[in-house]
Amino acid sequence: MSRRLALCATLLLFGPADAQLNRATYDHSGWAAETRGGRGGRIIKVTNLNAIGPGSYREAIEAEGPRIVVFEVGGVIDMGGRNMTIRHPFLTIAGQTAPDPGITVIKAETNIAAHDVIIQHLMFRPGEFGRAKRSGADQDGISTIGGAHRVIVDHCSFSWATDENLSVGGPRFDGATPEDWRRNTSHQITYSHNLIYEGLAHSVHEKGEHSKGTLVHDNATGILLYANLYASNLERNALFKGGVQAAMVNNLIYNPGAKAVHYNLVAHEWQGHAYQTGKVTLVGNVYRQGPDTRPNTTLFALGGHGDVELFLQDNIAIDDSGKAVAQTGVYTAGRARIVKAAEAYLPPGLRIIPAERLEDELPLAVGARPWARDPVDFKLLSDVAESCGKIIDSERENAIGYPTYPPTRRPFVAADWNLHDMSPSAGWHSLFKPR
Template sequence: MGRRLGIGFGAAVAAGLLAVSPALGLSLKAAPAPAVTAPLAFPGAQGWAATTPGGRGGRIIKVTTLASEGPGSFREALEAKGPRIIVFEVGGVIDLDRKTLKVDEPFVTIAGQTAPSPGITLIRGGMDVSAHDVVMQHIRIRSGDAGQPKKSGWEEDSFSTQGAAYNIIVDHCTLSWATDENLSVSGPRFTGKTPDEWRAGTSRKITYSNNIIAESLAYSTHAKIEHSKGSLIHDNVSDLLIIGNLYAHNYERNALFKGGVRAVFANNLIFDPGQRALHYNLQAEEWGDHDYQVGKITAVGNALRAGISTPDQLAFFELGGYGDVEYYGRDNIAVDRIGRPLPQLGRYTTSPARIIETKTPPTWPQGLSLMPATEVQKSVLHNAGARPWDRDYDDVRLLADVAEGRGTIIDSQDAIHGYPHPKMTYRTFNDADWNLGDMTPKRPEVLDSGAKAKGT
């Protein structure tokens, strides 16, 4: 369906561009490339986590069942100890039955690109990562309300880091229908006595690249009721790169950076936000007597388009709460539904907190390369999300709606059509087909688009 709508990748694109890389057009060089000291996690990886080895050099663990747990399951592979590369001999839906996947063991690569068509989709649950050196590509997580009553307290992120997780890359994944946030960075606010210790004690060195972050549920099962949120970046998180992603139909937090965060937000497409797009907010009630830390946010080369759910009064970047933020914003496009410019800056606080505009980026990873904002929409619609060469129905539907300015914020996955139920498929994993150091395919046809997968 993606190819018929002109959004999915054909074989020629898969052969030339994809190779499981970010596929960003690097026409605007923002910084010189550093000397190579370690191999990249995969071709095109960027940010402070770019050289994480993940599970490189570890044993290959094959997922051979769509069961939520037990022998051959994805959960069992995640819980295994030691460096490991997780590959998939099955394709279809894994129903987590409201049992969150926990990743506590470090040095793991999750290679969703190895699954037979239609790939791997997790439903009725999400994933929390508290380990370090984790690379995940080409997985769909569609948490949904899991059939729970409204305001029941089922509050599930599709994906989030926890604790002091570091060296994490989530690339080319689809994260949607969460009842909390779709893709977040969490951890303790204050570990230790000094700001440096706070930053070392929470999540850090993270790259979220080329993902679809969309349709978080509004009036659903969260105890606070309205909770359609894209990404929540918790206090004192540092060395975070969010690049090349699609944020669509999330009421707020596209993304929200809390107190003291140090992050770069670049080449993302935001469509149909509710009352907030990007925002920064240090909440005094949460900081107590701790000294406020100045946030450091760089936003470059992004594009924002209003949609049906977007109010008339919206700015690209807004300040709330009580803490100052150093902000570098350049080459960001923000327009309403008919292309008229929206304000670049706004605020939703009467406190003395300041947006301190800087002439140079207050934080920036070495070697980061970007494209102009005018190229972002085309690139993101072609490249973002799980398995662009083999998109599922919901990604095709969403991307077509973004292209045409359709769709709204939703309250339940049932407002669309409910959870997906594809037939299970099977294909033997052949390690000779893959470059095991970065899990890129040796030939384009290795990326299964359904022609060879066997239904069972």
């Protein structure tokens, strides 16, 4: 696929063909839409691929104050198992500024413990990197922690996590009331246009099997999963825990193993606390079974003991031969009930396309840098198109494995970018030339 074709496809999904690229690729949606990110802050340039030290990615994200992180280098950042935590707010990480092949972060997880954070156009591939099975030190791709809020992770690619690929975390019961719980855990989070795939199953997680897509932790509120593609994760595509208030809109879920979308308030985790009814809205999603999907796996399944208000509209659920499958079911004998929601739980102004168009348009626009696909992402999208691929135990089972690109370099020119949102300026054609 040419870069220009991919860019045009992005426009088709998110706006008319004569719209500017910045409206299509850099539009912020959801309850996190008002995030500032690093707007107005200083520009910090990543100038090398070192794991630590001056000019490194780690140094940039750990800096204080409003900041926009840009890249004058492309290639692979090998963190060697050392995780990263974003602790200071008002940050934009603009992976779109890197020269081809972009930035791939391997052998690490990234935690977001701050507010007003935007991350775009990076590839996160933790992997097991030779560690013993069930040895612990499992890693997410990205997770929010604490009371992170006004966070957007957009147009990124996640694979080979040994815990969840992309999650929303935080404390369950910080405070005296349910309102306190919601305020003090992660809230106002948007995960949009991401590729989320091949969570590793029998790898380093001490519990054993752990191929998981996205976990949204108890009482998280204002969570939007928008226009993402989930593929070949055994479970949690996504999992919403007790009391969550969230929407999944225009996502494609392919080849889950045991569960696609599910909700579960776990009784022993809530001991001593009043159960809260969750709110989950599913609109315009497509769920397609694959070679690893267990028979009778529904689009949405309820487990545990807490009720959930569920709103369903315009979702497609089919098996690998195109036959419709059930959209709802249960997987435990708990007391929980699915309550039909009177209205959708959705952020205002969200653009939604019909589910019947999703498989034509989403694969062309989703993931990091669709104008210059990473080979790992390209293979995944080919697997989805051909109804193949599988759930794997190690990154070594992927035919490509960790990328080994030589470093590339290109000076960052501020005039090439609209600094208020890091979309390309009118001269973007010089940055994104077709092959």
